[in-house]
Amino acid sequence: MTQHVLIIGGSAGIGLASARLLLSRDYRVTIAGRDAGRLEAARKTLDGAAALAMDAADTAALPDAFRRCGPIDHLVLALGSNKGGGMFAQANLEQVRQGFEEKVYPHFACAQAALPHLAKNGSITFLSAVSAQAALRGTAGLAAANAAVAALAPVLASELRPLRVNAVSPGVVDTHWWDFLPTDARADLFAGFAAATPAGRIGLVEDIADAVAFLIGNSFITGQVLICDGGIRLGA
Numbered sequence: 001m002t003q004h005v006l007i008i009g010g011s012a013g014i015g016l017a018s019a020r021l022l023l024s025r026d027y028r029v030t031i032a033g034r035d036a037g038r039l040e041a042a043r044k045t046l047d048g049a050a051a052l053a054m055d056a057a058d059t060a061a062l063p064d065a066f067r068r069c070g071p072i073d074h075l076v077l078a079l080g081s082n083k084g085g086g087m088f089a090q091a092n093l094e095q096v097r098q099g100f101e102e103k104v105y106p107h108f109a110c111a112q113a114a115l116p117h118l119a120k121n122g123s124i125t126f127l128s129a130v131s132a133q134a135a136l137r138g139t140a141g142l143a144a145a146n147a148a149v150a151a152l153a154p155v156l157a158s159e160l161r162p163l164r165v166n167a168v169s170p171g172v173v174d175t176h177w178w179d180f181l182p183t184d185a186r187a188d189l190f191a192g193f194a195a196a197t198p199a200g201r202i203g204l205v206e207d208i209a210d211a212v213a214f215l216i217g218n219s220f221i222t223g224q225v226l227i228c229d230g231g232i233r234l235g236a
Contacts (some may be wrong), residue, residue, distance in 0.1 A: 003073040003122075007214065008032045008056050008110055010049075011042040013175040014127060015078030017205035018212045019049055025213065030069055055104035062113035073122040074216045075114050077107050079126065082162075082177055084141025096141040103145045107152065118163060125215050126152060126167040127208075128225060133169060134233035150225045157223030159232075164222035166215040171229025173203035199230030 005022050009015040010031025021031045023046060031046070033039045034055040043051040054065035056079055084099030086092065111124050118124070130145035132137040149167060156165040172193040178186050194201045211228040215221060227233065 002026060004028045004030065004071065005074040005076060006030045006032060006052070006069055006072045007076040007078060008106075009056070009078035009080070009127075010076075011035065013078070013080075013177070014170065014173065014205050014208045014212070015076065016042055017209035018076055018078065019046055021206070021209045021213050022216070023048060025217075027074075027216075030072075032065070032069070038064045042178075049168065056110050057101065059105075059109045059113075062109060066113050066117045071116065071119070072114065072117055075111065075118060075122075075124045075214055076127075076216070077110055077125070078127045079103060079106050079110075080129075080177055081145065082142075082180065084145060085138060087138050088140040092140050096144070099141055099145045100148070104148045107149050111152070111156070115160070119128070119170040121162055121164075121219070123164040123166065123216055123222075124156065124160075125212055126150070126165075127212075128167045128169045129178045129234050130169050130171045130227060130229040133227060134171075134196070134229070153225055161222075164215075166221060166223070167225045168208060168211045168215065169225050169229065170208045170211075171197070171203050171226045171227075171232045173205060173208060175205060193232065193235045197230040197232040197234050198234060201230065203228070204232055 005027050007015045010019050011033040020207045030050040032052040032054050036053045081099045081102035084096040128150040129146040131143040132150050153167040
């Protein structure tokens with residue numbers, strides 16, 4: 001029987017790339033997001049995906065959203081936040097709090113609300129980020145939130161067995177996350193990151209999608225954080 005994957009945050013970036021790859025590998029895919037217009041536009045670019053409008057931060061509405069989705073075999077949580085960056089001594093605590101609310105709490109709440117609908121031998125895959133491992137200056141707030149997400153994987157893998165729980169920790173990837181920067185500044189920053197990365201480039205969404213698909217497909221991996229960063233943490 002074809003396995004069903006729900007990707008929350010599936011209308012753009014890593015989530016959308018994951019949906020495209022999983023469809024090519026004969027999974028049934030539903031993409032979910034809170035912006036109905038962007039979600040429908042994304043669905044039209046995919047061959048055979050379904051779409052589910054839902055707000056991952058609206059905890060009261062999550063049970064109904066998962067009921068509308070129906071049974072799922074695998075849950076992918078591709079939720080991000082760019083709030084909380086900056087040097088620690090000057091960090092804006094309100095922005096750090098918002099970063100946790102946009103990243104950590106939705107990952108936690110969606111995974112919890114999904115449990116009644118998840119196959120017992122299925123999986124949950126969280127999206128963390130390499131800021132949790134790389135000790136990059138100016139990322140204390142981001143690192144704290146992403147480390148919190150990564151920490152869920154081993155705990156839940158033990159607690160929810162045989163359901164598998166893993167996380168992917170991407171490095172610097174060319175996504176809309178960086179849209180707050182002007183085009184020239186973004187290009188210069190990417191060039192600097194590429195020079196500092198042993199792989200010699202920044203990441204593509206397809207790189208991270210491949211890691212997500214690997215964790216979904218390998219039924220003997222659980223409780224792991226798969227760092228897919230081109231090695232940038234080695235020189236951080």
